[in-house]
Amino acid sequence: MRKTLLSLATLLSLSAAVQAHEYQAGALHIDHPWARALPAGVPNGAAYLVVHNNGTQPDRLLGADTARADKVEIHEHRHENGLMKMQRVEGGVEIPAGGQLAVEPGGYHLMLLGLKQPLVAGERFPLTLHFQQAGDLAVDIAVQQDAPPAAGKPMEHMQHMQ
Ligand SMILES: [Cu+2]
Numbered sequence: 001m002r003k004t005l006l007s008l009a010t011l012l013s014l015s016a017a018v019q020a021h022e023y024q025a026g027a028l029h030i031d032h033p034w035a036r037a038l039p040a041g042v043p044n045g046a047a048y049l050v051v052h053n054n055g056t057q058p059d060r061l062l063g064a065d066t067a068r069a070d071k072v073e074i075h076e077h078r079h080e081n082g083l084m085k086m087q088r089v090e091g092g093v094e095i096p097a098g099g100q101l102a103v104e105p106g107g108y109h110l111m112l113l114g115l116k117q118p119l120v121a122g123e124r125f126p127l128t129l130h131f132q133q134a135g136d137l138a139v140d141i142a143v144q145q146d147a148p149p150a151a152g153k154p155m156e157h158m159q160h161m162q
Pocket residue numbers: 046075076086087109111
C-alpha cells in the first residue's frame with residue numbers, strides 16, 4: 001500500500017513541479033514549499049510549506065532531510081514573557097484529519113541547520129519530507145526573497161488558531 005502511494009506521489013509531484021509547485025502524497029496535499037533567500041555565511045535557514053490532510057485519519061510530519069544542510073529539525077516560535085523564542089519540536093507535528101498544518105513564518109519551520117551553500121533567490125533544491133502515514137515525499141524548495149502571499153489567509157500568524 002505504501003509503495004503504491006509513494007509511486008503515485010512521485011508521478012503527481014513530477015507533473016506538478018513544473019507549474020503549480022504543489023504535491024500529493026496519499027491524503028496529503030502540500031502547497032508551495034519555500035525557503036527565504038540568505039546571504040553567504042549565514043549558517044542556518046528555514047523552509048516553509050502548508051500540508052492539507054484530505055483524509056479521515058490524522059497524519060504526522062515527523063521531519064525532513066536535505067543534502068543542502070547537515071540536518072533538518074522541526075522548530076516552533078513561541079512568545080514567552082514578551083520574547084520570541086525558538087525551540088525544537090520533538091516527535092513531529094500532527095496534521096489533523098480534514099485539517100491542515102501550516103509551517104509558516106512566525107510558527108513552525110523546518111530549520112535547515114548547517115547550510116552547505118547559500119540559499120539564492122530563484123533556485124530550487126530537493127528536500128524529503130517524512131510523514132508517519134503517507135511515508136516519504138520528495139519536494140523542491142523554492143528559494144525566494146519574500147514570503148509568498150498567504151492564499152486565503154489574512155495573516156501569517158493564523159496557524160496558532162486551529
Ligand atoms: Cu528554528
